[in-house]
Amino acid sequence: MDFFAPRQVKKTKKAKAPVKRKASEATVQTTKRMTDHTANGGDLLWKDLAQLFEDVESTTKRLEITAYVRKYLICGLRNDEAGLRNLQPAVWLMSNRLGPQYEGLETGVGDSLVKDLLTAITSPSIINAKLKSEPDLGSIAASILVKQNRHAFSKPKPLYLPQLMAELHAICKLDGEGVRKEKRGRIQRLINNCTTAPEIKFLVRTVLPKGLRIGLKDPTILTALSQAAAAFDSKLGRPSVGDEKDAERVVKASFASCPNYDILLDAVKTHGLAELPKLCVLRSGIPVNPMLAKPMKSVESVITKLAAVTDEITCEYKYDGERAQVHFTQDPDGTTAIQIFSRNMEDMSRKYPDLVDVVAGCRAVISPEIANLIRNGSMDEAANDPNLEVGAEVTSFVVDCEAVAYNVATSSILPFQTLMSRQKKVTDEITVDVALFAFDMILINGVRLLDHQLKDRRTILRSVTTEGGKFRFAIGEDFVITSEDGAEPTDVIGRIGDLGDDGSATGLLDASVKASCEGLMAKALTGPGAHYQPSVRSTHWLKLKKDYLGAGGDTLDLVVMGGRYGTGDRAGKLGTFLLGCRGGGVGFEDDDDDDVYKYITDCGSGLKDEDLIEYSKNEYRVDRKPAEYVVSTQNTAGKRLDDVVWFRPGLIWEIKFADITVSPKSKGGVGADPKKPGLGLSLRFPRCVRRRDDKTLESISNDADMVDAYQRQSVVANNKGDDDFY
Ligand SMILES: Nc1ncnc2c1ncn2[C@@H]1O[C@H](COP(=O)(O)OP(=O)(O)OP(=O)(O)O)[C@@H](O)[C@H]1O
Numbered sequence: 001m002d003f004f005a006p007r008q009v010k011k012t013k014k015a016k017a018p019v020k021r022k023a024s025e026a027t028v029q030t031t032k033r034m035t036d037h038t039a040n041g042g043d044l045l046w047k048d049l050a051q052l053f054e055d056v057e058s059t060t061k062r063l064e065i066t067a068y069v070r071k072y073l074i075c076g077l078r079n080d081e082a083g084l085r086n087l088q089p090a091v092w093l094m095s096n097r098l099g100p101q102y103e104g105l106e107t108g109v110g111d112s113l114v115k116d117l118l119t120a121i122t123s124p125s126i127i128n129a130k131l132k133s134e135p136d137l138g139s140i141a142a143s144i145l146v147k148q149n150r151h152a153f154s155k156p157k158p159l160y161l162p163q164l165m166a167e168l169h170a171i172c173k174l175d176g177e178g179v180r181k182e183k184r185g186r187i188q189r190l191i192n193n194c195t196t197a198p199e200i201k202f203l204v205r206t207v208l209p210k211g212l213r214i215g216l217k218d219p220t221i222l223t224a225l226s227q228a229a230a231a232f233d234s235k236l237g238r239p240s241v242g243d244e245k246d247a248e249r250v251v252k253a254s255f256a257s258c259p260n261y262d263i264l265l266d267a268v269k270t271h272g273l274a275e276l277p278k279l280c281v282l283r284s285g286i287p288v289n290p291m292l293a294k295p296m297k298s299v300e301s302v303i304t305k306l307a308a309v310t311d312e313i314t315c316e317y318k319y320d321g322e323r324a325q326v327h328f329t330q331d332p333d334g335t336t337a338i339q340i341f342s343r344n345m346e347d348m349s350r351k352y353p354d355l356v357d358v359v360a361g362c363r364a365v366i367s368p369e370i371a372n373l374i375r376n377g378s379m380d381e382a383a384n385d386p387n388l389e390v391g392a393e394v395t396s397f398v399v400d401c402e403a404v405a406y407n408v409a410t411s412s413i414l415p416f417q418t419l420m421s422r423q424k425k426v427t428d429e430i431t432v433d434v435a436l437f438a439f440d441m442i443l444i445n446g447v448r449l450l451d452h453q454l455k456d457r458r459t460i461l462r463s464v465t466t467e468g469g470k471f472r473f474a475i476g477e478d479f480v481i482t483s484e485d486g487a488e489p490t491d492v493i494g495r496i497g498d499l500g501d502d503g504s505a506t507g508l509l510d511a512s513v514k515a516s517c518e519g520l521m522a523k524a525l526t527g528p529g530a531h532y533q534p535s536v537r538s539t540h541w542l543k544l545k546k547d548y549l550g551a552g553g554d555t556l557d558l559v560v561m562g563g564r565y566g567t568g569d570r571a572g573k574l575g576t577f578l579l580g581c582r583g584g585g586v587g588f589e590d591d592d593d594d595d596v597y598k599y600i601t602d603c604g605s606g607l608k609d610e611d612l613i614e615y616s617k618n619e620y621r622v623d624r625k626p627a628e629y630v631v632s633t634q635n636t637a638g639k640r641l642d643d644v645v646w647f648r649p650g651l652i653w654e655i656k657f658a659d660i661t662v663s664p665k666s667k668g669g670v671g672a673d674p675k676k677p678g679l680g681l682s683l684r685f686p687r688c689v690r691r692r693d694d695k696t697l698e699s700i701s702n703d704a705d706m707v708d709a710y711q712r713q714s715v716v717a718n719n720k721g722d723d724d725f726y
Helices: 025-036 046-057 062-078 083-094 111-119 124-133 137-145 161-173 179-192 197-207 218-236 244-257 261-271 273-279 299-307 353-360 368-375 416-420 454-464 505-514 609-616 703-718
Strands: 292-295 312-318 322-330 336-341 396-407 434-444 471-473 476-481 493-495 519-524 537-545 555-565 574-582 597-603 645-647 652-656 659-663 680-684 687-691
Touching: 046 062, 046 083, 046 161, 046 197, 062 083, 062 218, 083 161, 083 218, 083 261, 111 124, 111 137, 111 179, 124 137, 137 197, 161 179, 161 197, 179 197, 218 244, 218 261, 218 273, 244 261, 244 273, 261 273, 299 312, 299 476, 299 519, 299 537, 312 454, 312 505, 312 537, 322 353, 322 434, 336 353, 353 434, 368 454, 396 416, 434 454, 505 519, 555 597, 555 609, 555 703, 574 609, 574 652, 574 703, 597 680, 659 703, 680 703
Parallel strands: 292 537, 434 471
Antiparallel strands: 312 476, 312 519, 322 336, 322 396, 396 434, 476 493, 519 537, 555 574, 555 645, 555 652, 574 597, 652 687, 659 680
C-alpha cells in the first residue's frame, strides 16, 4: 500500500557513499538466499527470514546482528517485485509483532496448544523430559519434527511472507466456540509447510507470547534500516541526509513520531530518507511515545534549572494515575473515532469505554484568534484549511492526559491503587470512576502542534475543549521568574494566582499532595525548549515528587534479570534478585548497545513473602542466561553465577536506593567517573518500591539515566548537601 501517493522520486545530486564494510560469509549467504528465488511473483520466503533469525541468534555482537539485518533489508528494498507487501511483514516479524502495538494483534496461542501438536507425534513424557534441559518449545518442535518423514505423501508448499502474515492475522482474529481446534489446525498446516528446522523453531516462537528472543529489537532494526535506506537512496541517486549517524537519527525520529513500520517502510522505499520528516508525522489514530520528565529534588532546584532556559514556567499537579493519550477523529461523513492510548501505546479504549463518551462531549469550537494561534508558524498543509475559521468545528485532536480514579460526587481524586483495580476490559458495570486530567494538546484539526510552545498549546487546549464532569484541566499555577542584578532567580519569584497555602511554589507542592497527587510537574511555558518532544525525557519538564524531598532519593526502573534462592525465612524461595539497566541512552558514549541489559546490583529488600512466592514460580523463568544480558563473567555481589535462576527480560521493578556508588561488578554506566574509567555504577541499599507493568523495556532506566543520576548526586555532594537537584 502506498500511503503517500502520488509518488515522486527526486533525482538530485548523488548522495555520499556509505562506509563500505567487508561482507562476512553469513551476509554473503543472506544475499545469495534473498536473490536466488523468483517464484511466486517475487515473494520472499519465510525460510529465508527464519535463516536470518538463526544467524542473528548465533551471535551476541550488535554490529554483526545489524549487518545481517541491513543486508536482508537492502535485498528487500532493491527487490521491486517483492515490494512492500513482503518487506512490511518481514520487518514486523523481526520486531516480534504482527502489526502496530496499538492494534494489539495477539495469536492467543499458549504452550499447551503447541505441546498438543507435538503429542500427536511423540509422547508427553519425551516432551517434558526435553523441556527440562531446553525450555524453548520452538527448538523442541524443530528437533522433533525435522526428523519426521512428514512429507512422504503431501509435498510441502513453500511459505511466502505475505501469505504467512495473512494467516497469522486470521489466527489472531479467531473467536468463539471451537477456536482452539481451529487455531491448532491452522498452525499445524503452517508447520507442515516448513521444511527446515529454523522455519519450525521461529514459527513456533512467533505464535507464542514469549516471542523470538534472539536479541533483535526496534533500535537495532531501525539502525539497520537507516543503513539499508542510505545505500538504497545512494543507488537511486536520491538526496542524502548526511552521514550514517544522521540517517539513523532521521529514521529513529520518524519512528518516534509515527511508530508504524508499514508507513516507515513505504516512505523509505517510495520516497527516500530525505522525505521521512515530512511523511512520518504525528496523526490522529496513531499514538506517539509521550514526552517524559526528569526527576528533581527541590522546588528551588526546579526553578534554577528552568530559569536557565525560560522566564515563564508552570507548576502543575502531578496526578497519580495512568498516562492517557486521547485521539479524536471525525471523518467528513460525520463518523467519529475515539481512542485512548497508554504510555506504552496500547489501545486502552476497552478499559475506559466510559471515557470515550467523556471525550466526545468535551469539544468546543475554534475561534478566529485560536485559529491564528494554531496556524502560527505551522508548515502543515492542514493549517491552510479554510475550514479553520470563525466558529470552526473540532474535527480531530490529540490530547495528553492523566487518567485518574475519581469520585465525581465529591470531586475528589482517589489513590493509584483504586485505578489499578479497574478491569483491563470493562464488560459489566463500571465500579471505579475515572476522570481525565488534560495537560497538553499536540494536534488539532490535522495541524501538529509539536513545535508550538507549551504556553500556546495550553491556550489552544483550553479553548477548543470544555472542562467539566470527568474531563478536567490539570490544576496548576504559572510563575514568572525574575532576577534582580546579581540575585539568584529563585530569590525573586513573581507569583500569579493564589494556590499554595503559604503563597509559594512549595505551598503548591503541599496543596497537590493534600489533593492526593504525587507532587508537581514543572514545565517551561516559553523559550526554545518549550515544544513537545515525543519519547524524550526532557529537561524542560521536571517532576518533583514529595518522596524525592529529603533522604531516600530518586528511583530507577530496572529489569529483573534473575534471582537466587534464599536461606532462613527465604529458604525454598528466590530471596535476592539481580537487577539491570538498559544499555545506551541519549548522550551515552556507548549508545549503540541499547538492546542489552547491564547488571547493576542485587536486591532483596521491599519484597513481601507473597511476592517472593510469586516470583519463584515466575512466568519469566528461562533455563539459560539470555544473550542480551551483560553480567560480570564470574560473579555478582561476590558470588558465582551457577546458582542464578534466569528471567527473560520483561519484569520491571521501580527501585529506591540510598545512593549510587562506583563498582567493579556493575556493567551499567561504565566510565561515569573519569577517575575510574573501567568501573560501572551500582546502588547502595536498593529496595523494590513496586512492579511497573505499565512500562516497556524500551522505557526503563538506561546507562545515560544512571550516569545522570550519579552526576546529580555528585553535585549535591560537592555542594556539601546544598538543596540542589538530586
Ligand atoms: N500535569 C502533568 N503533566 C505531565 N505528566 C503528568 C502530569 N500529572 C501526572 N503526570 C504523569 O507523570 C508522568 C511523568 O513522570 P515520568 O515521565 O517519570 O513517568 P514515569 O517514568 O512513569 O515515572 P513516575 O510515574 O514514577 O513519575 C507522566 O508520564 C504522566 O503519566
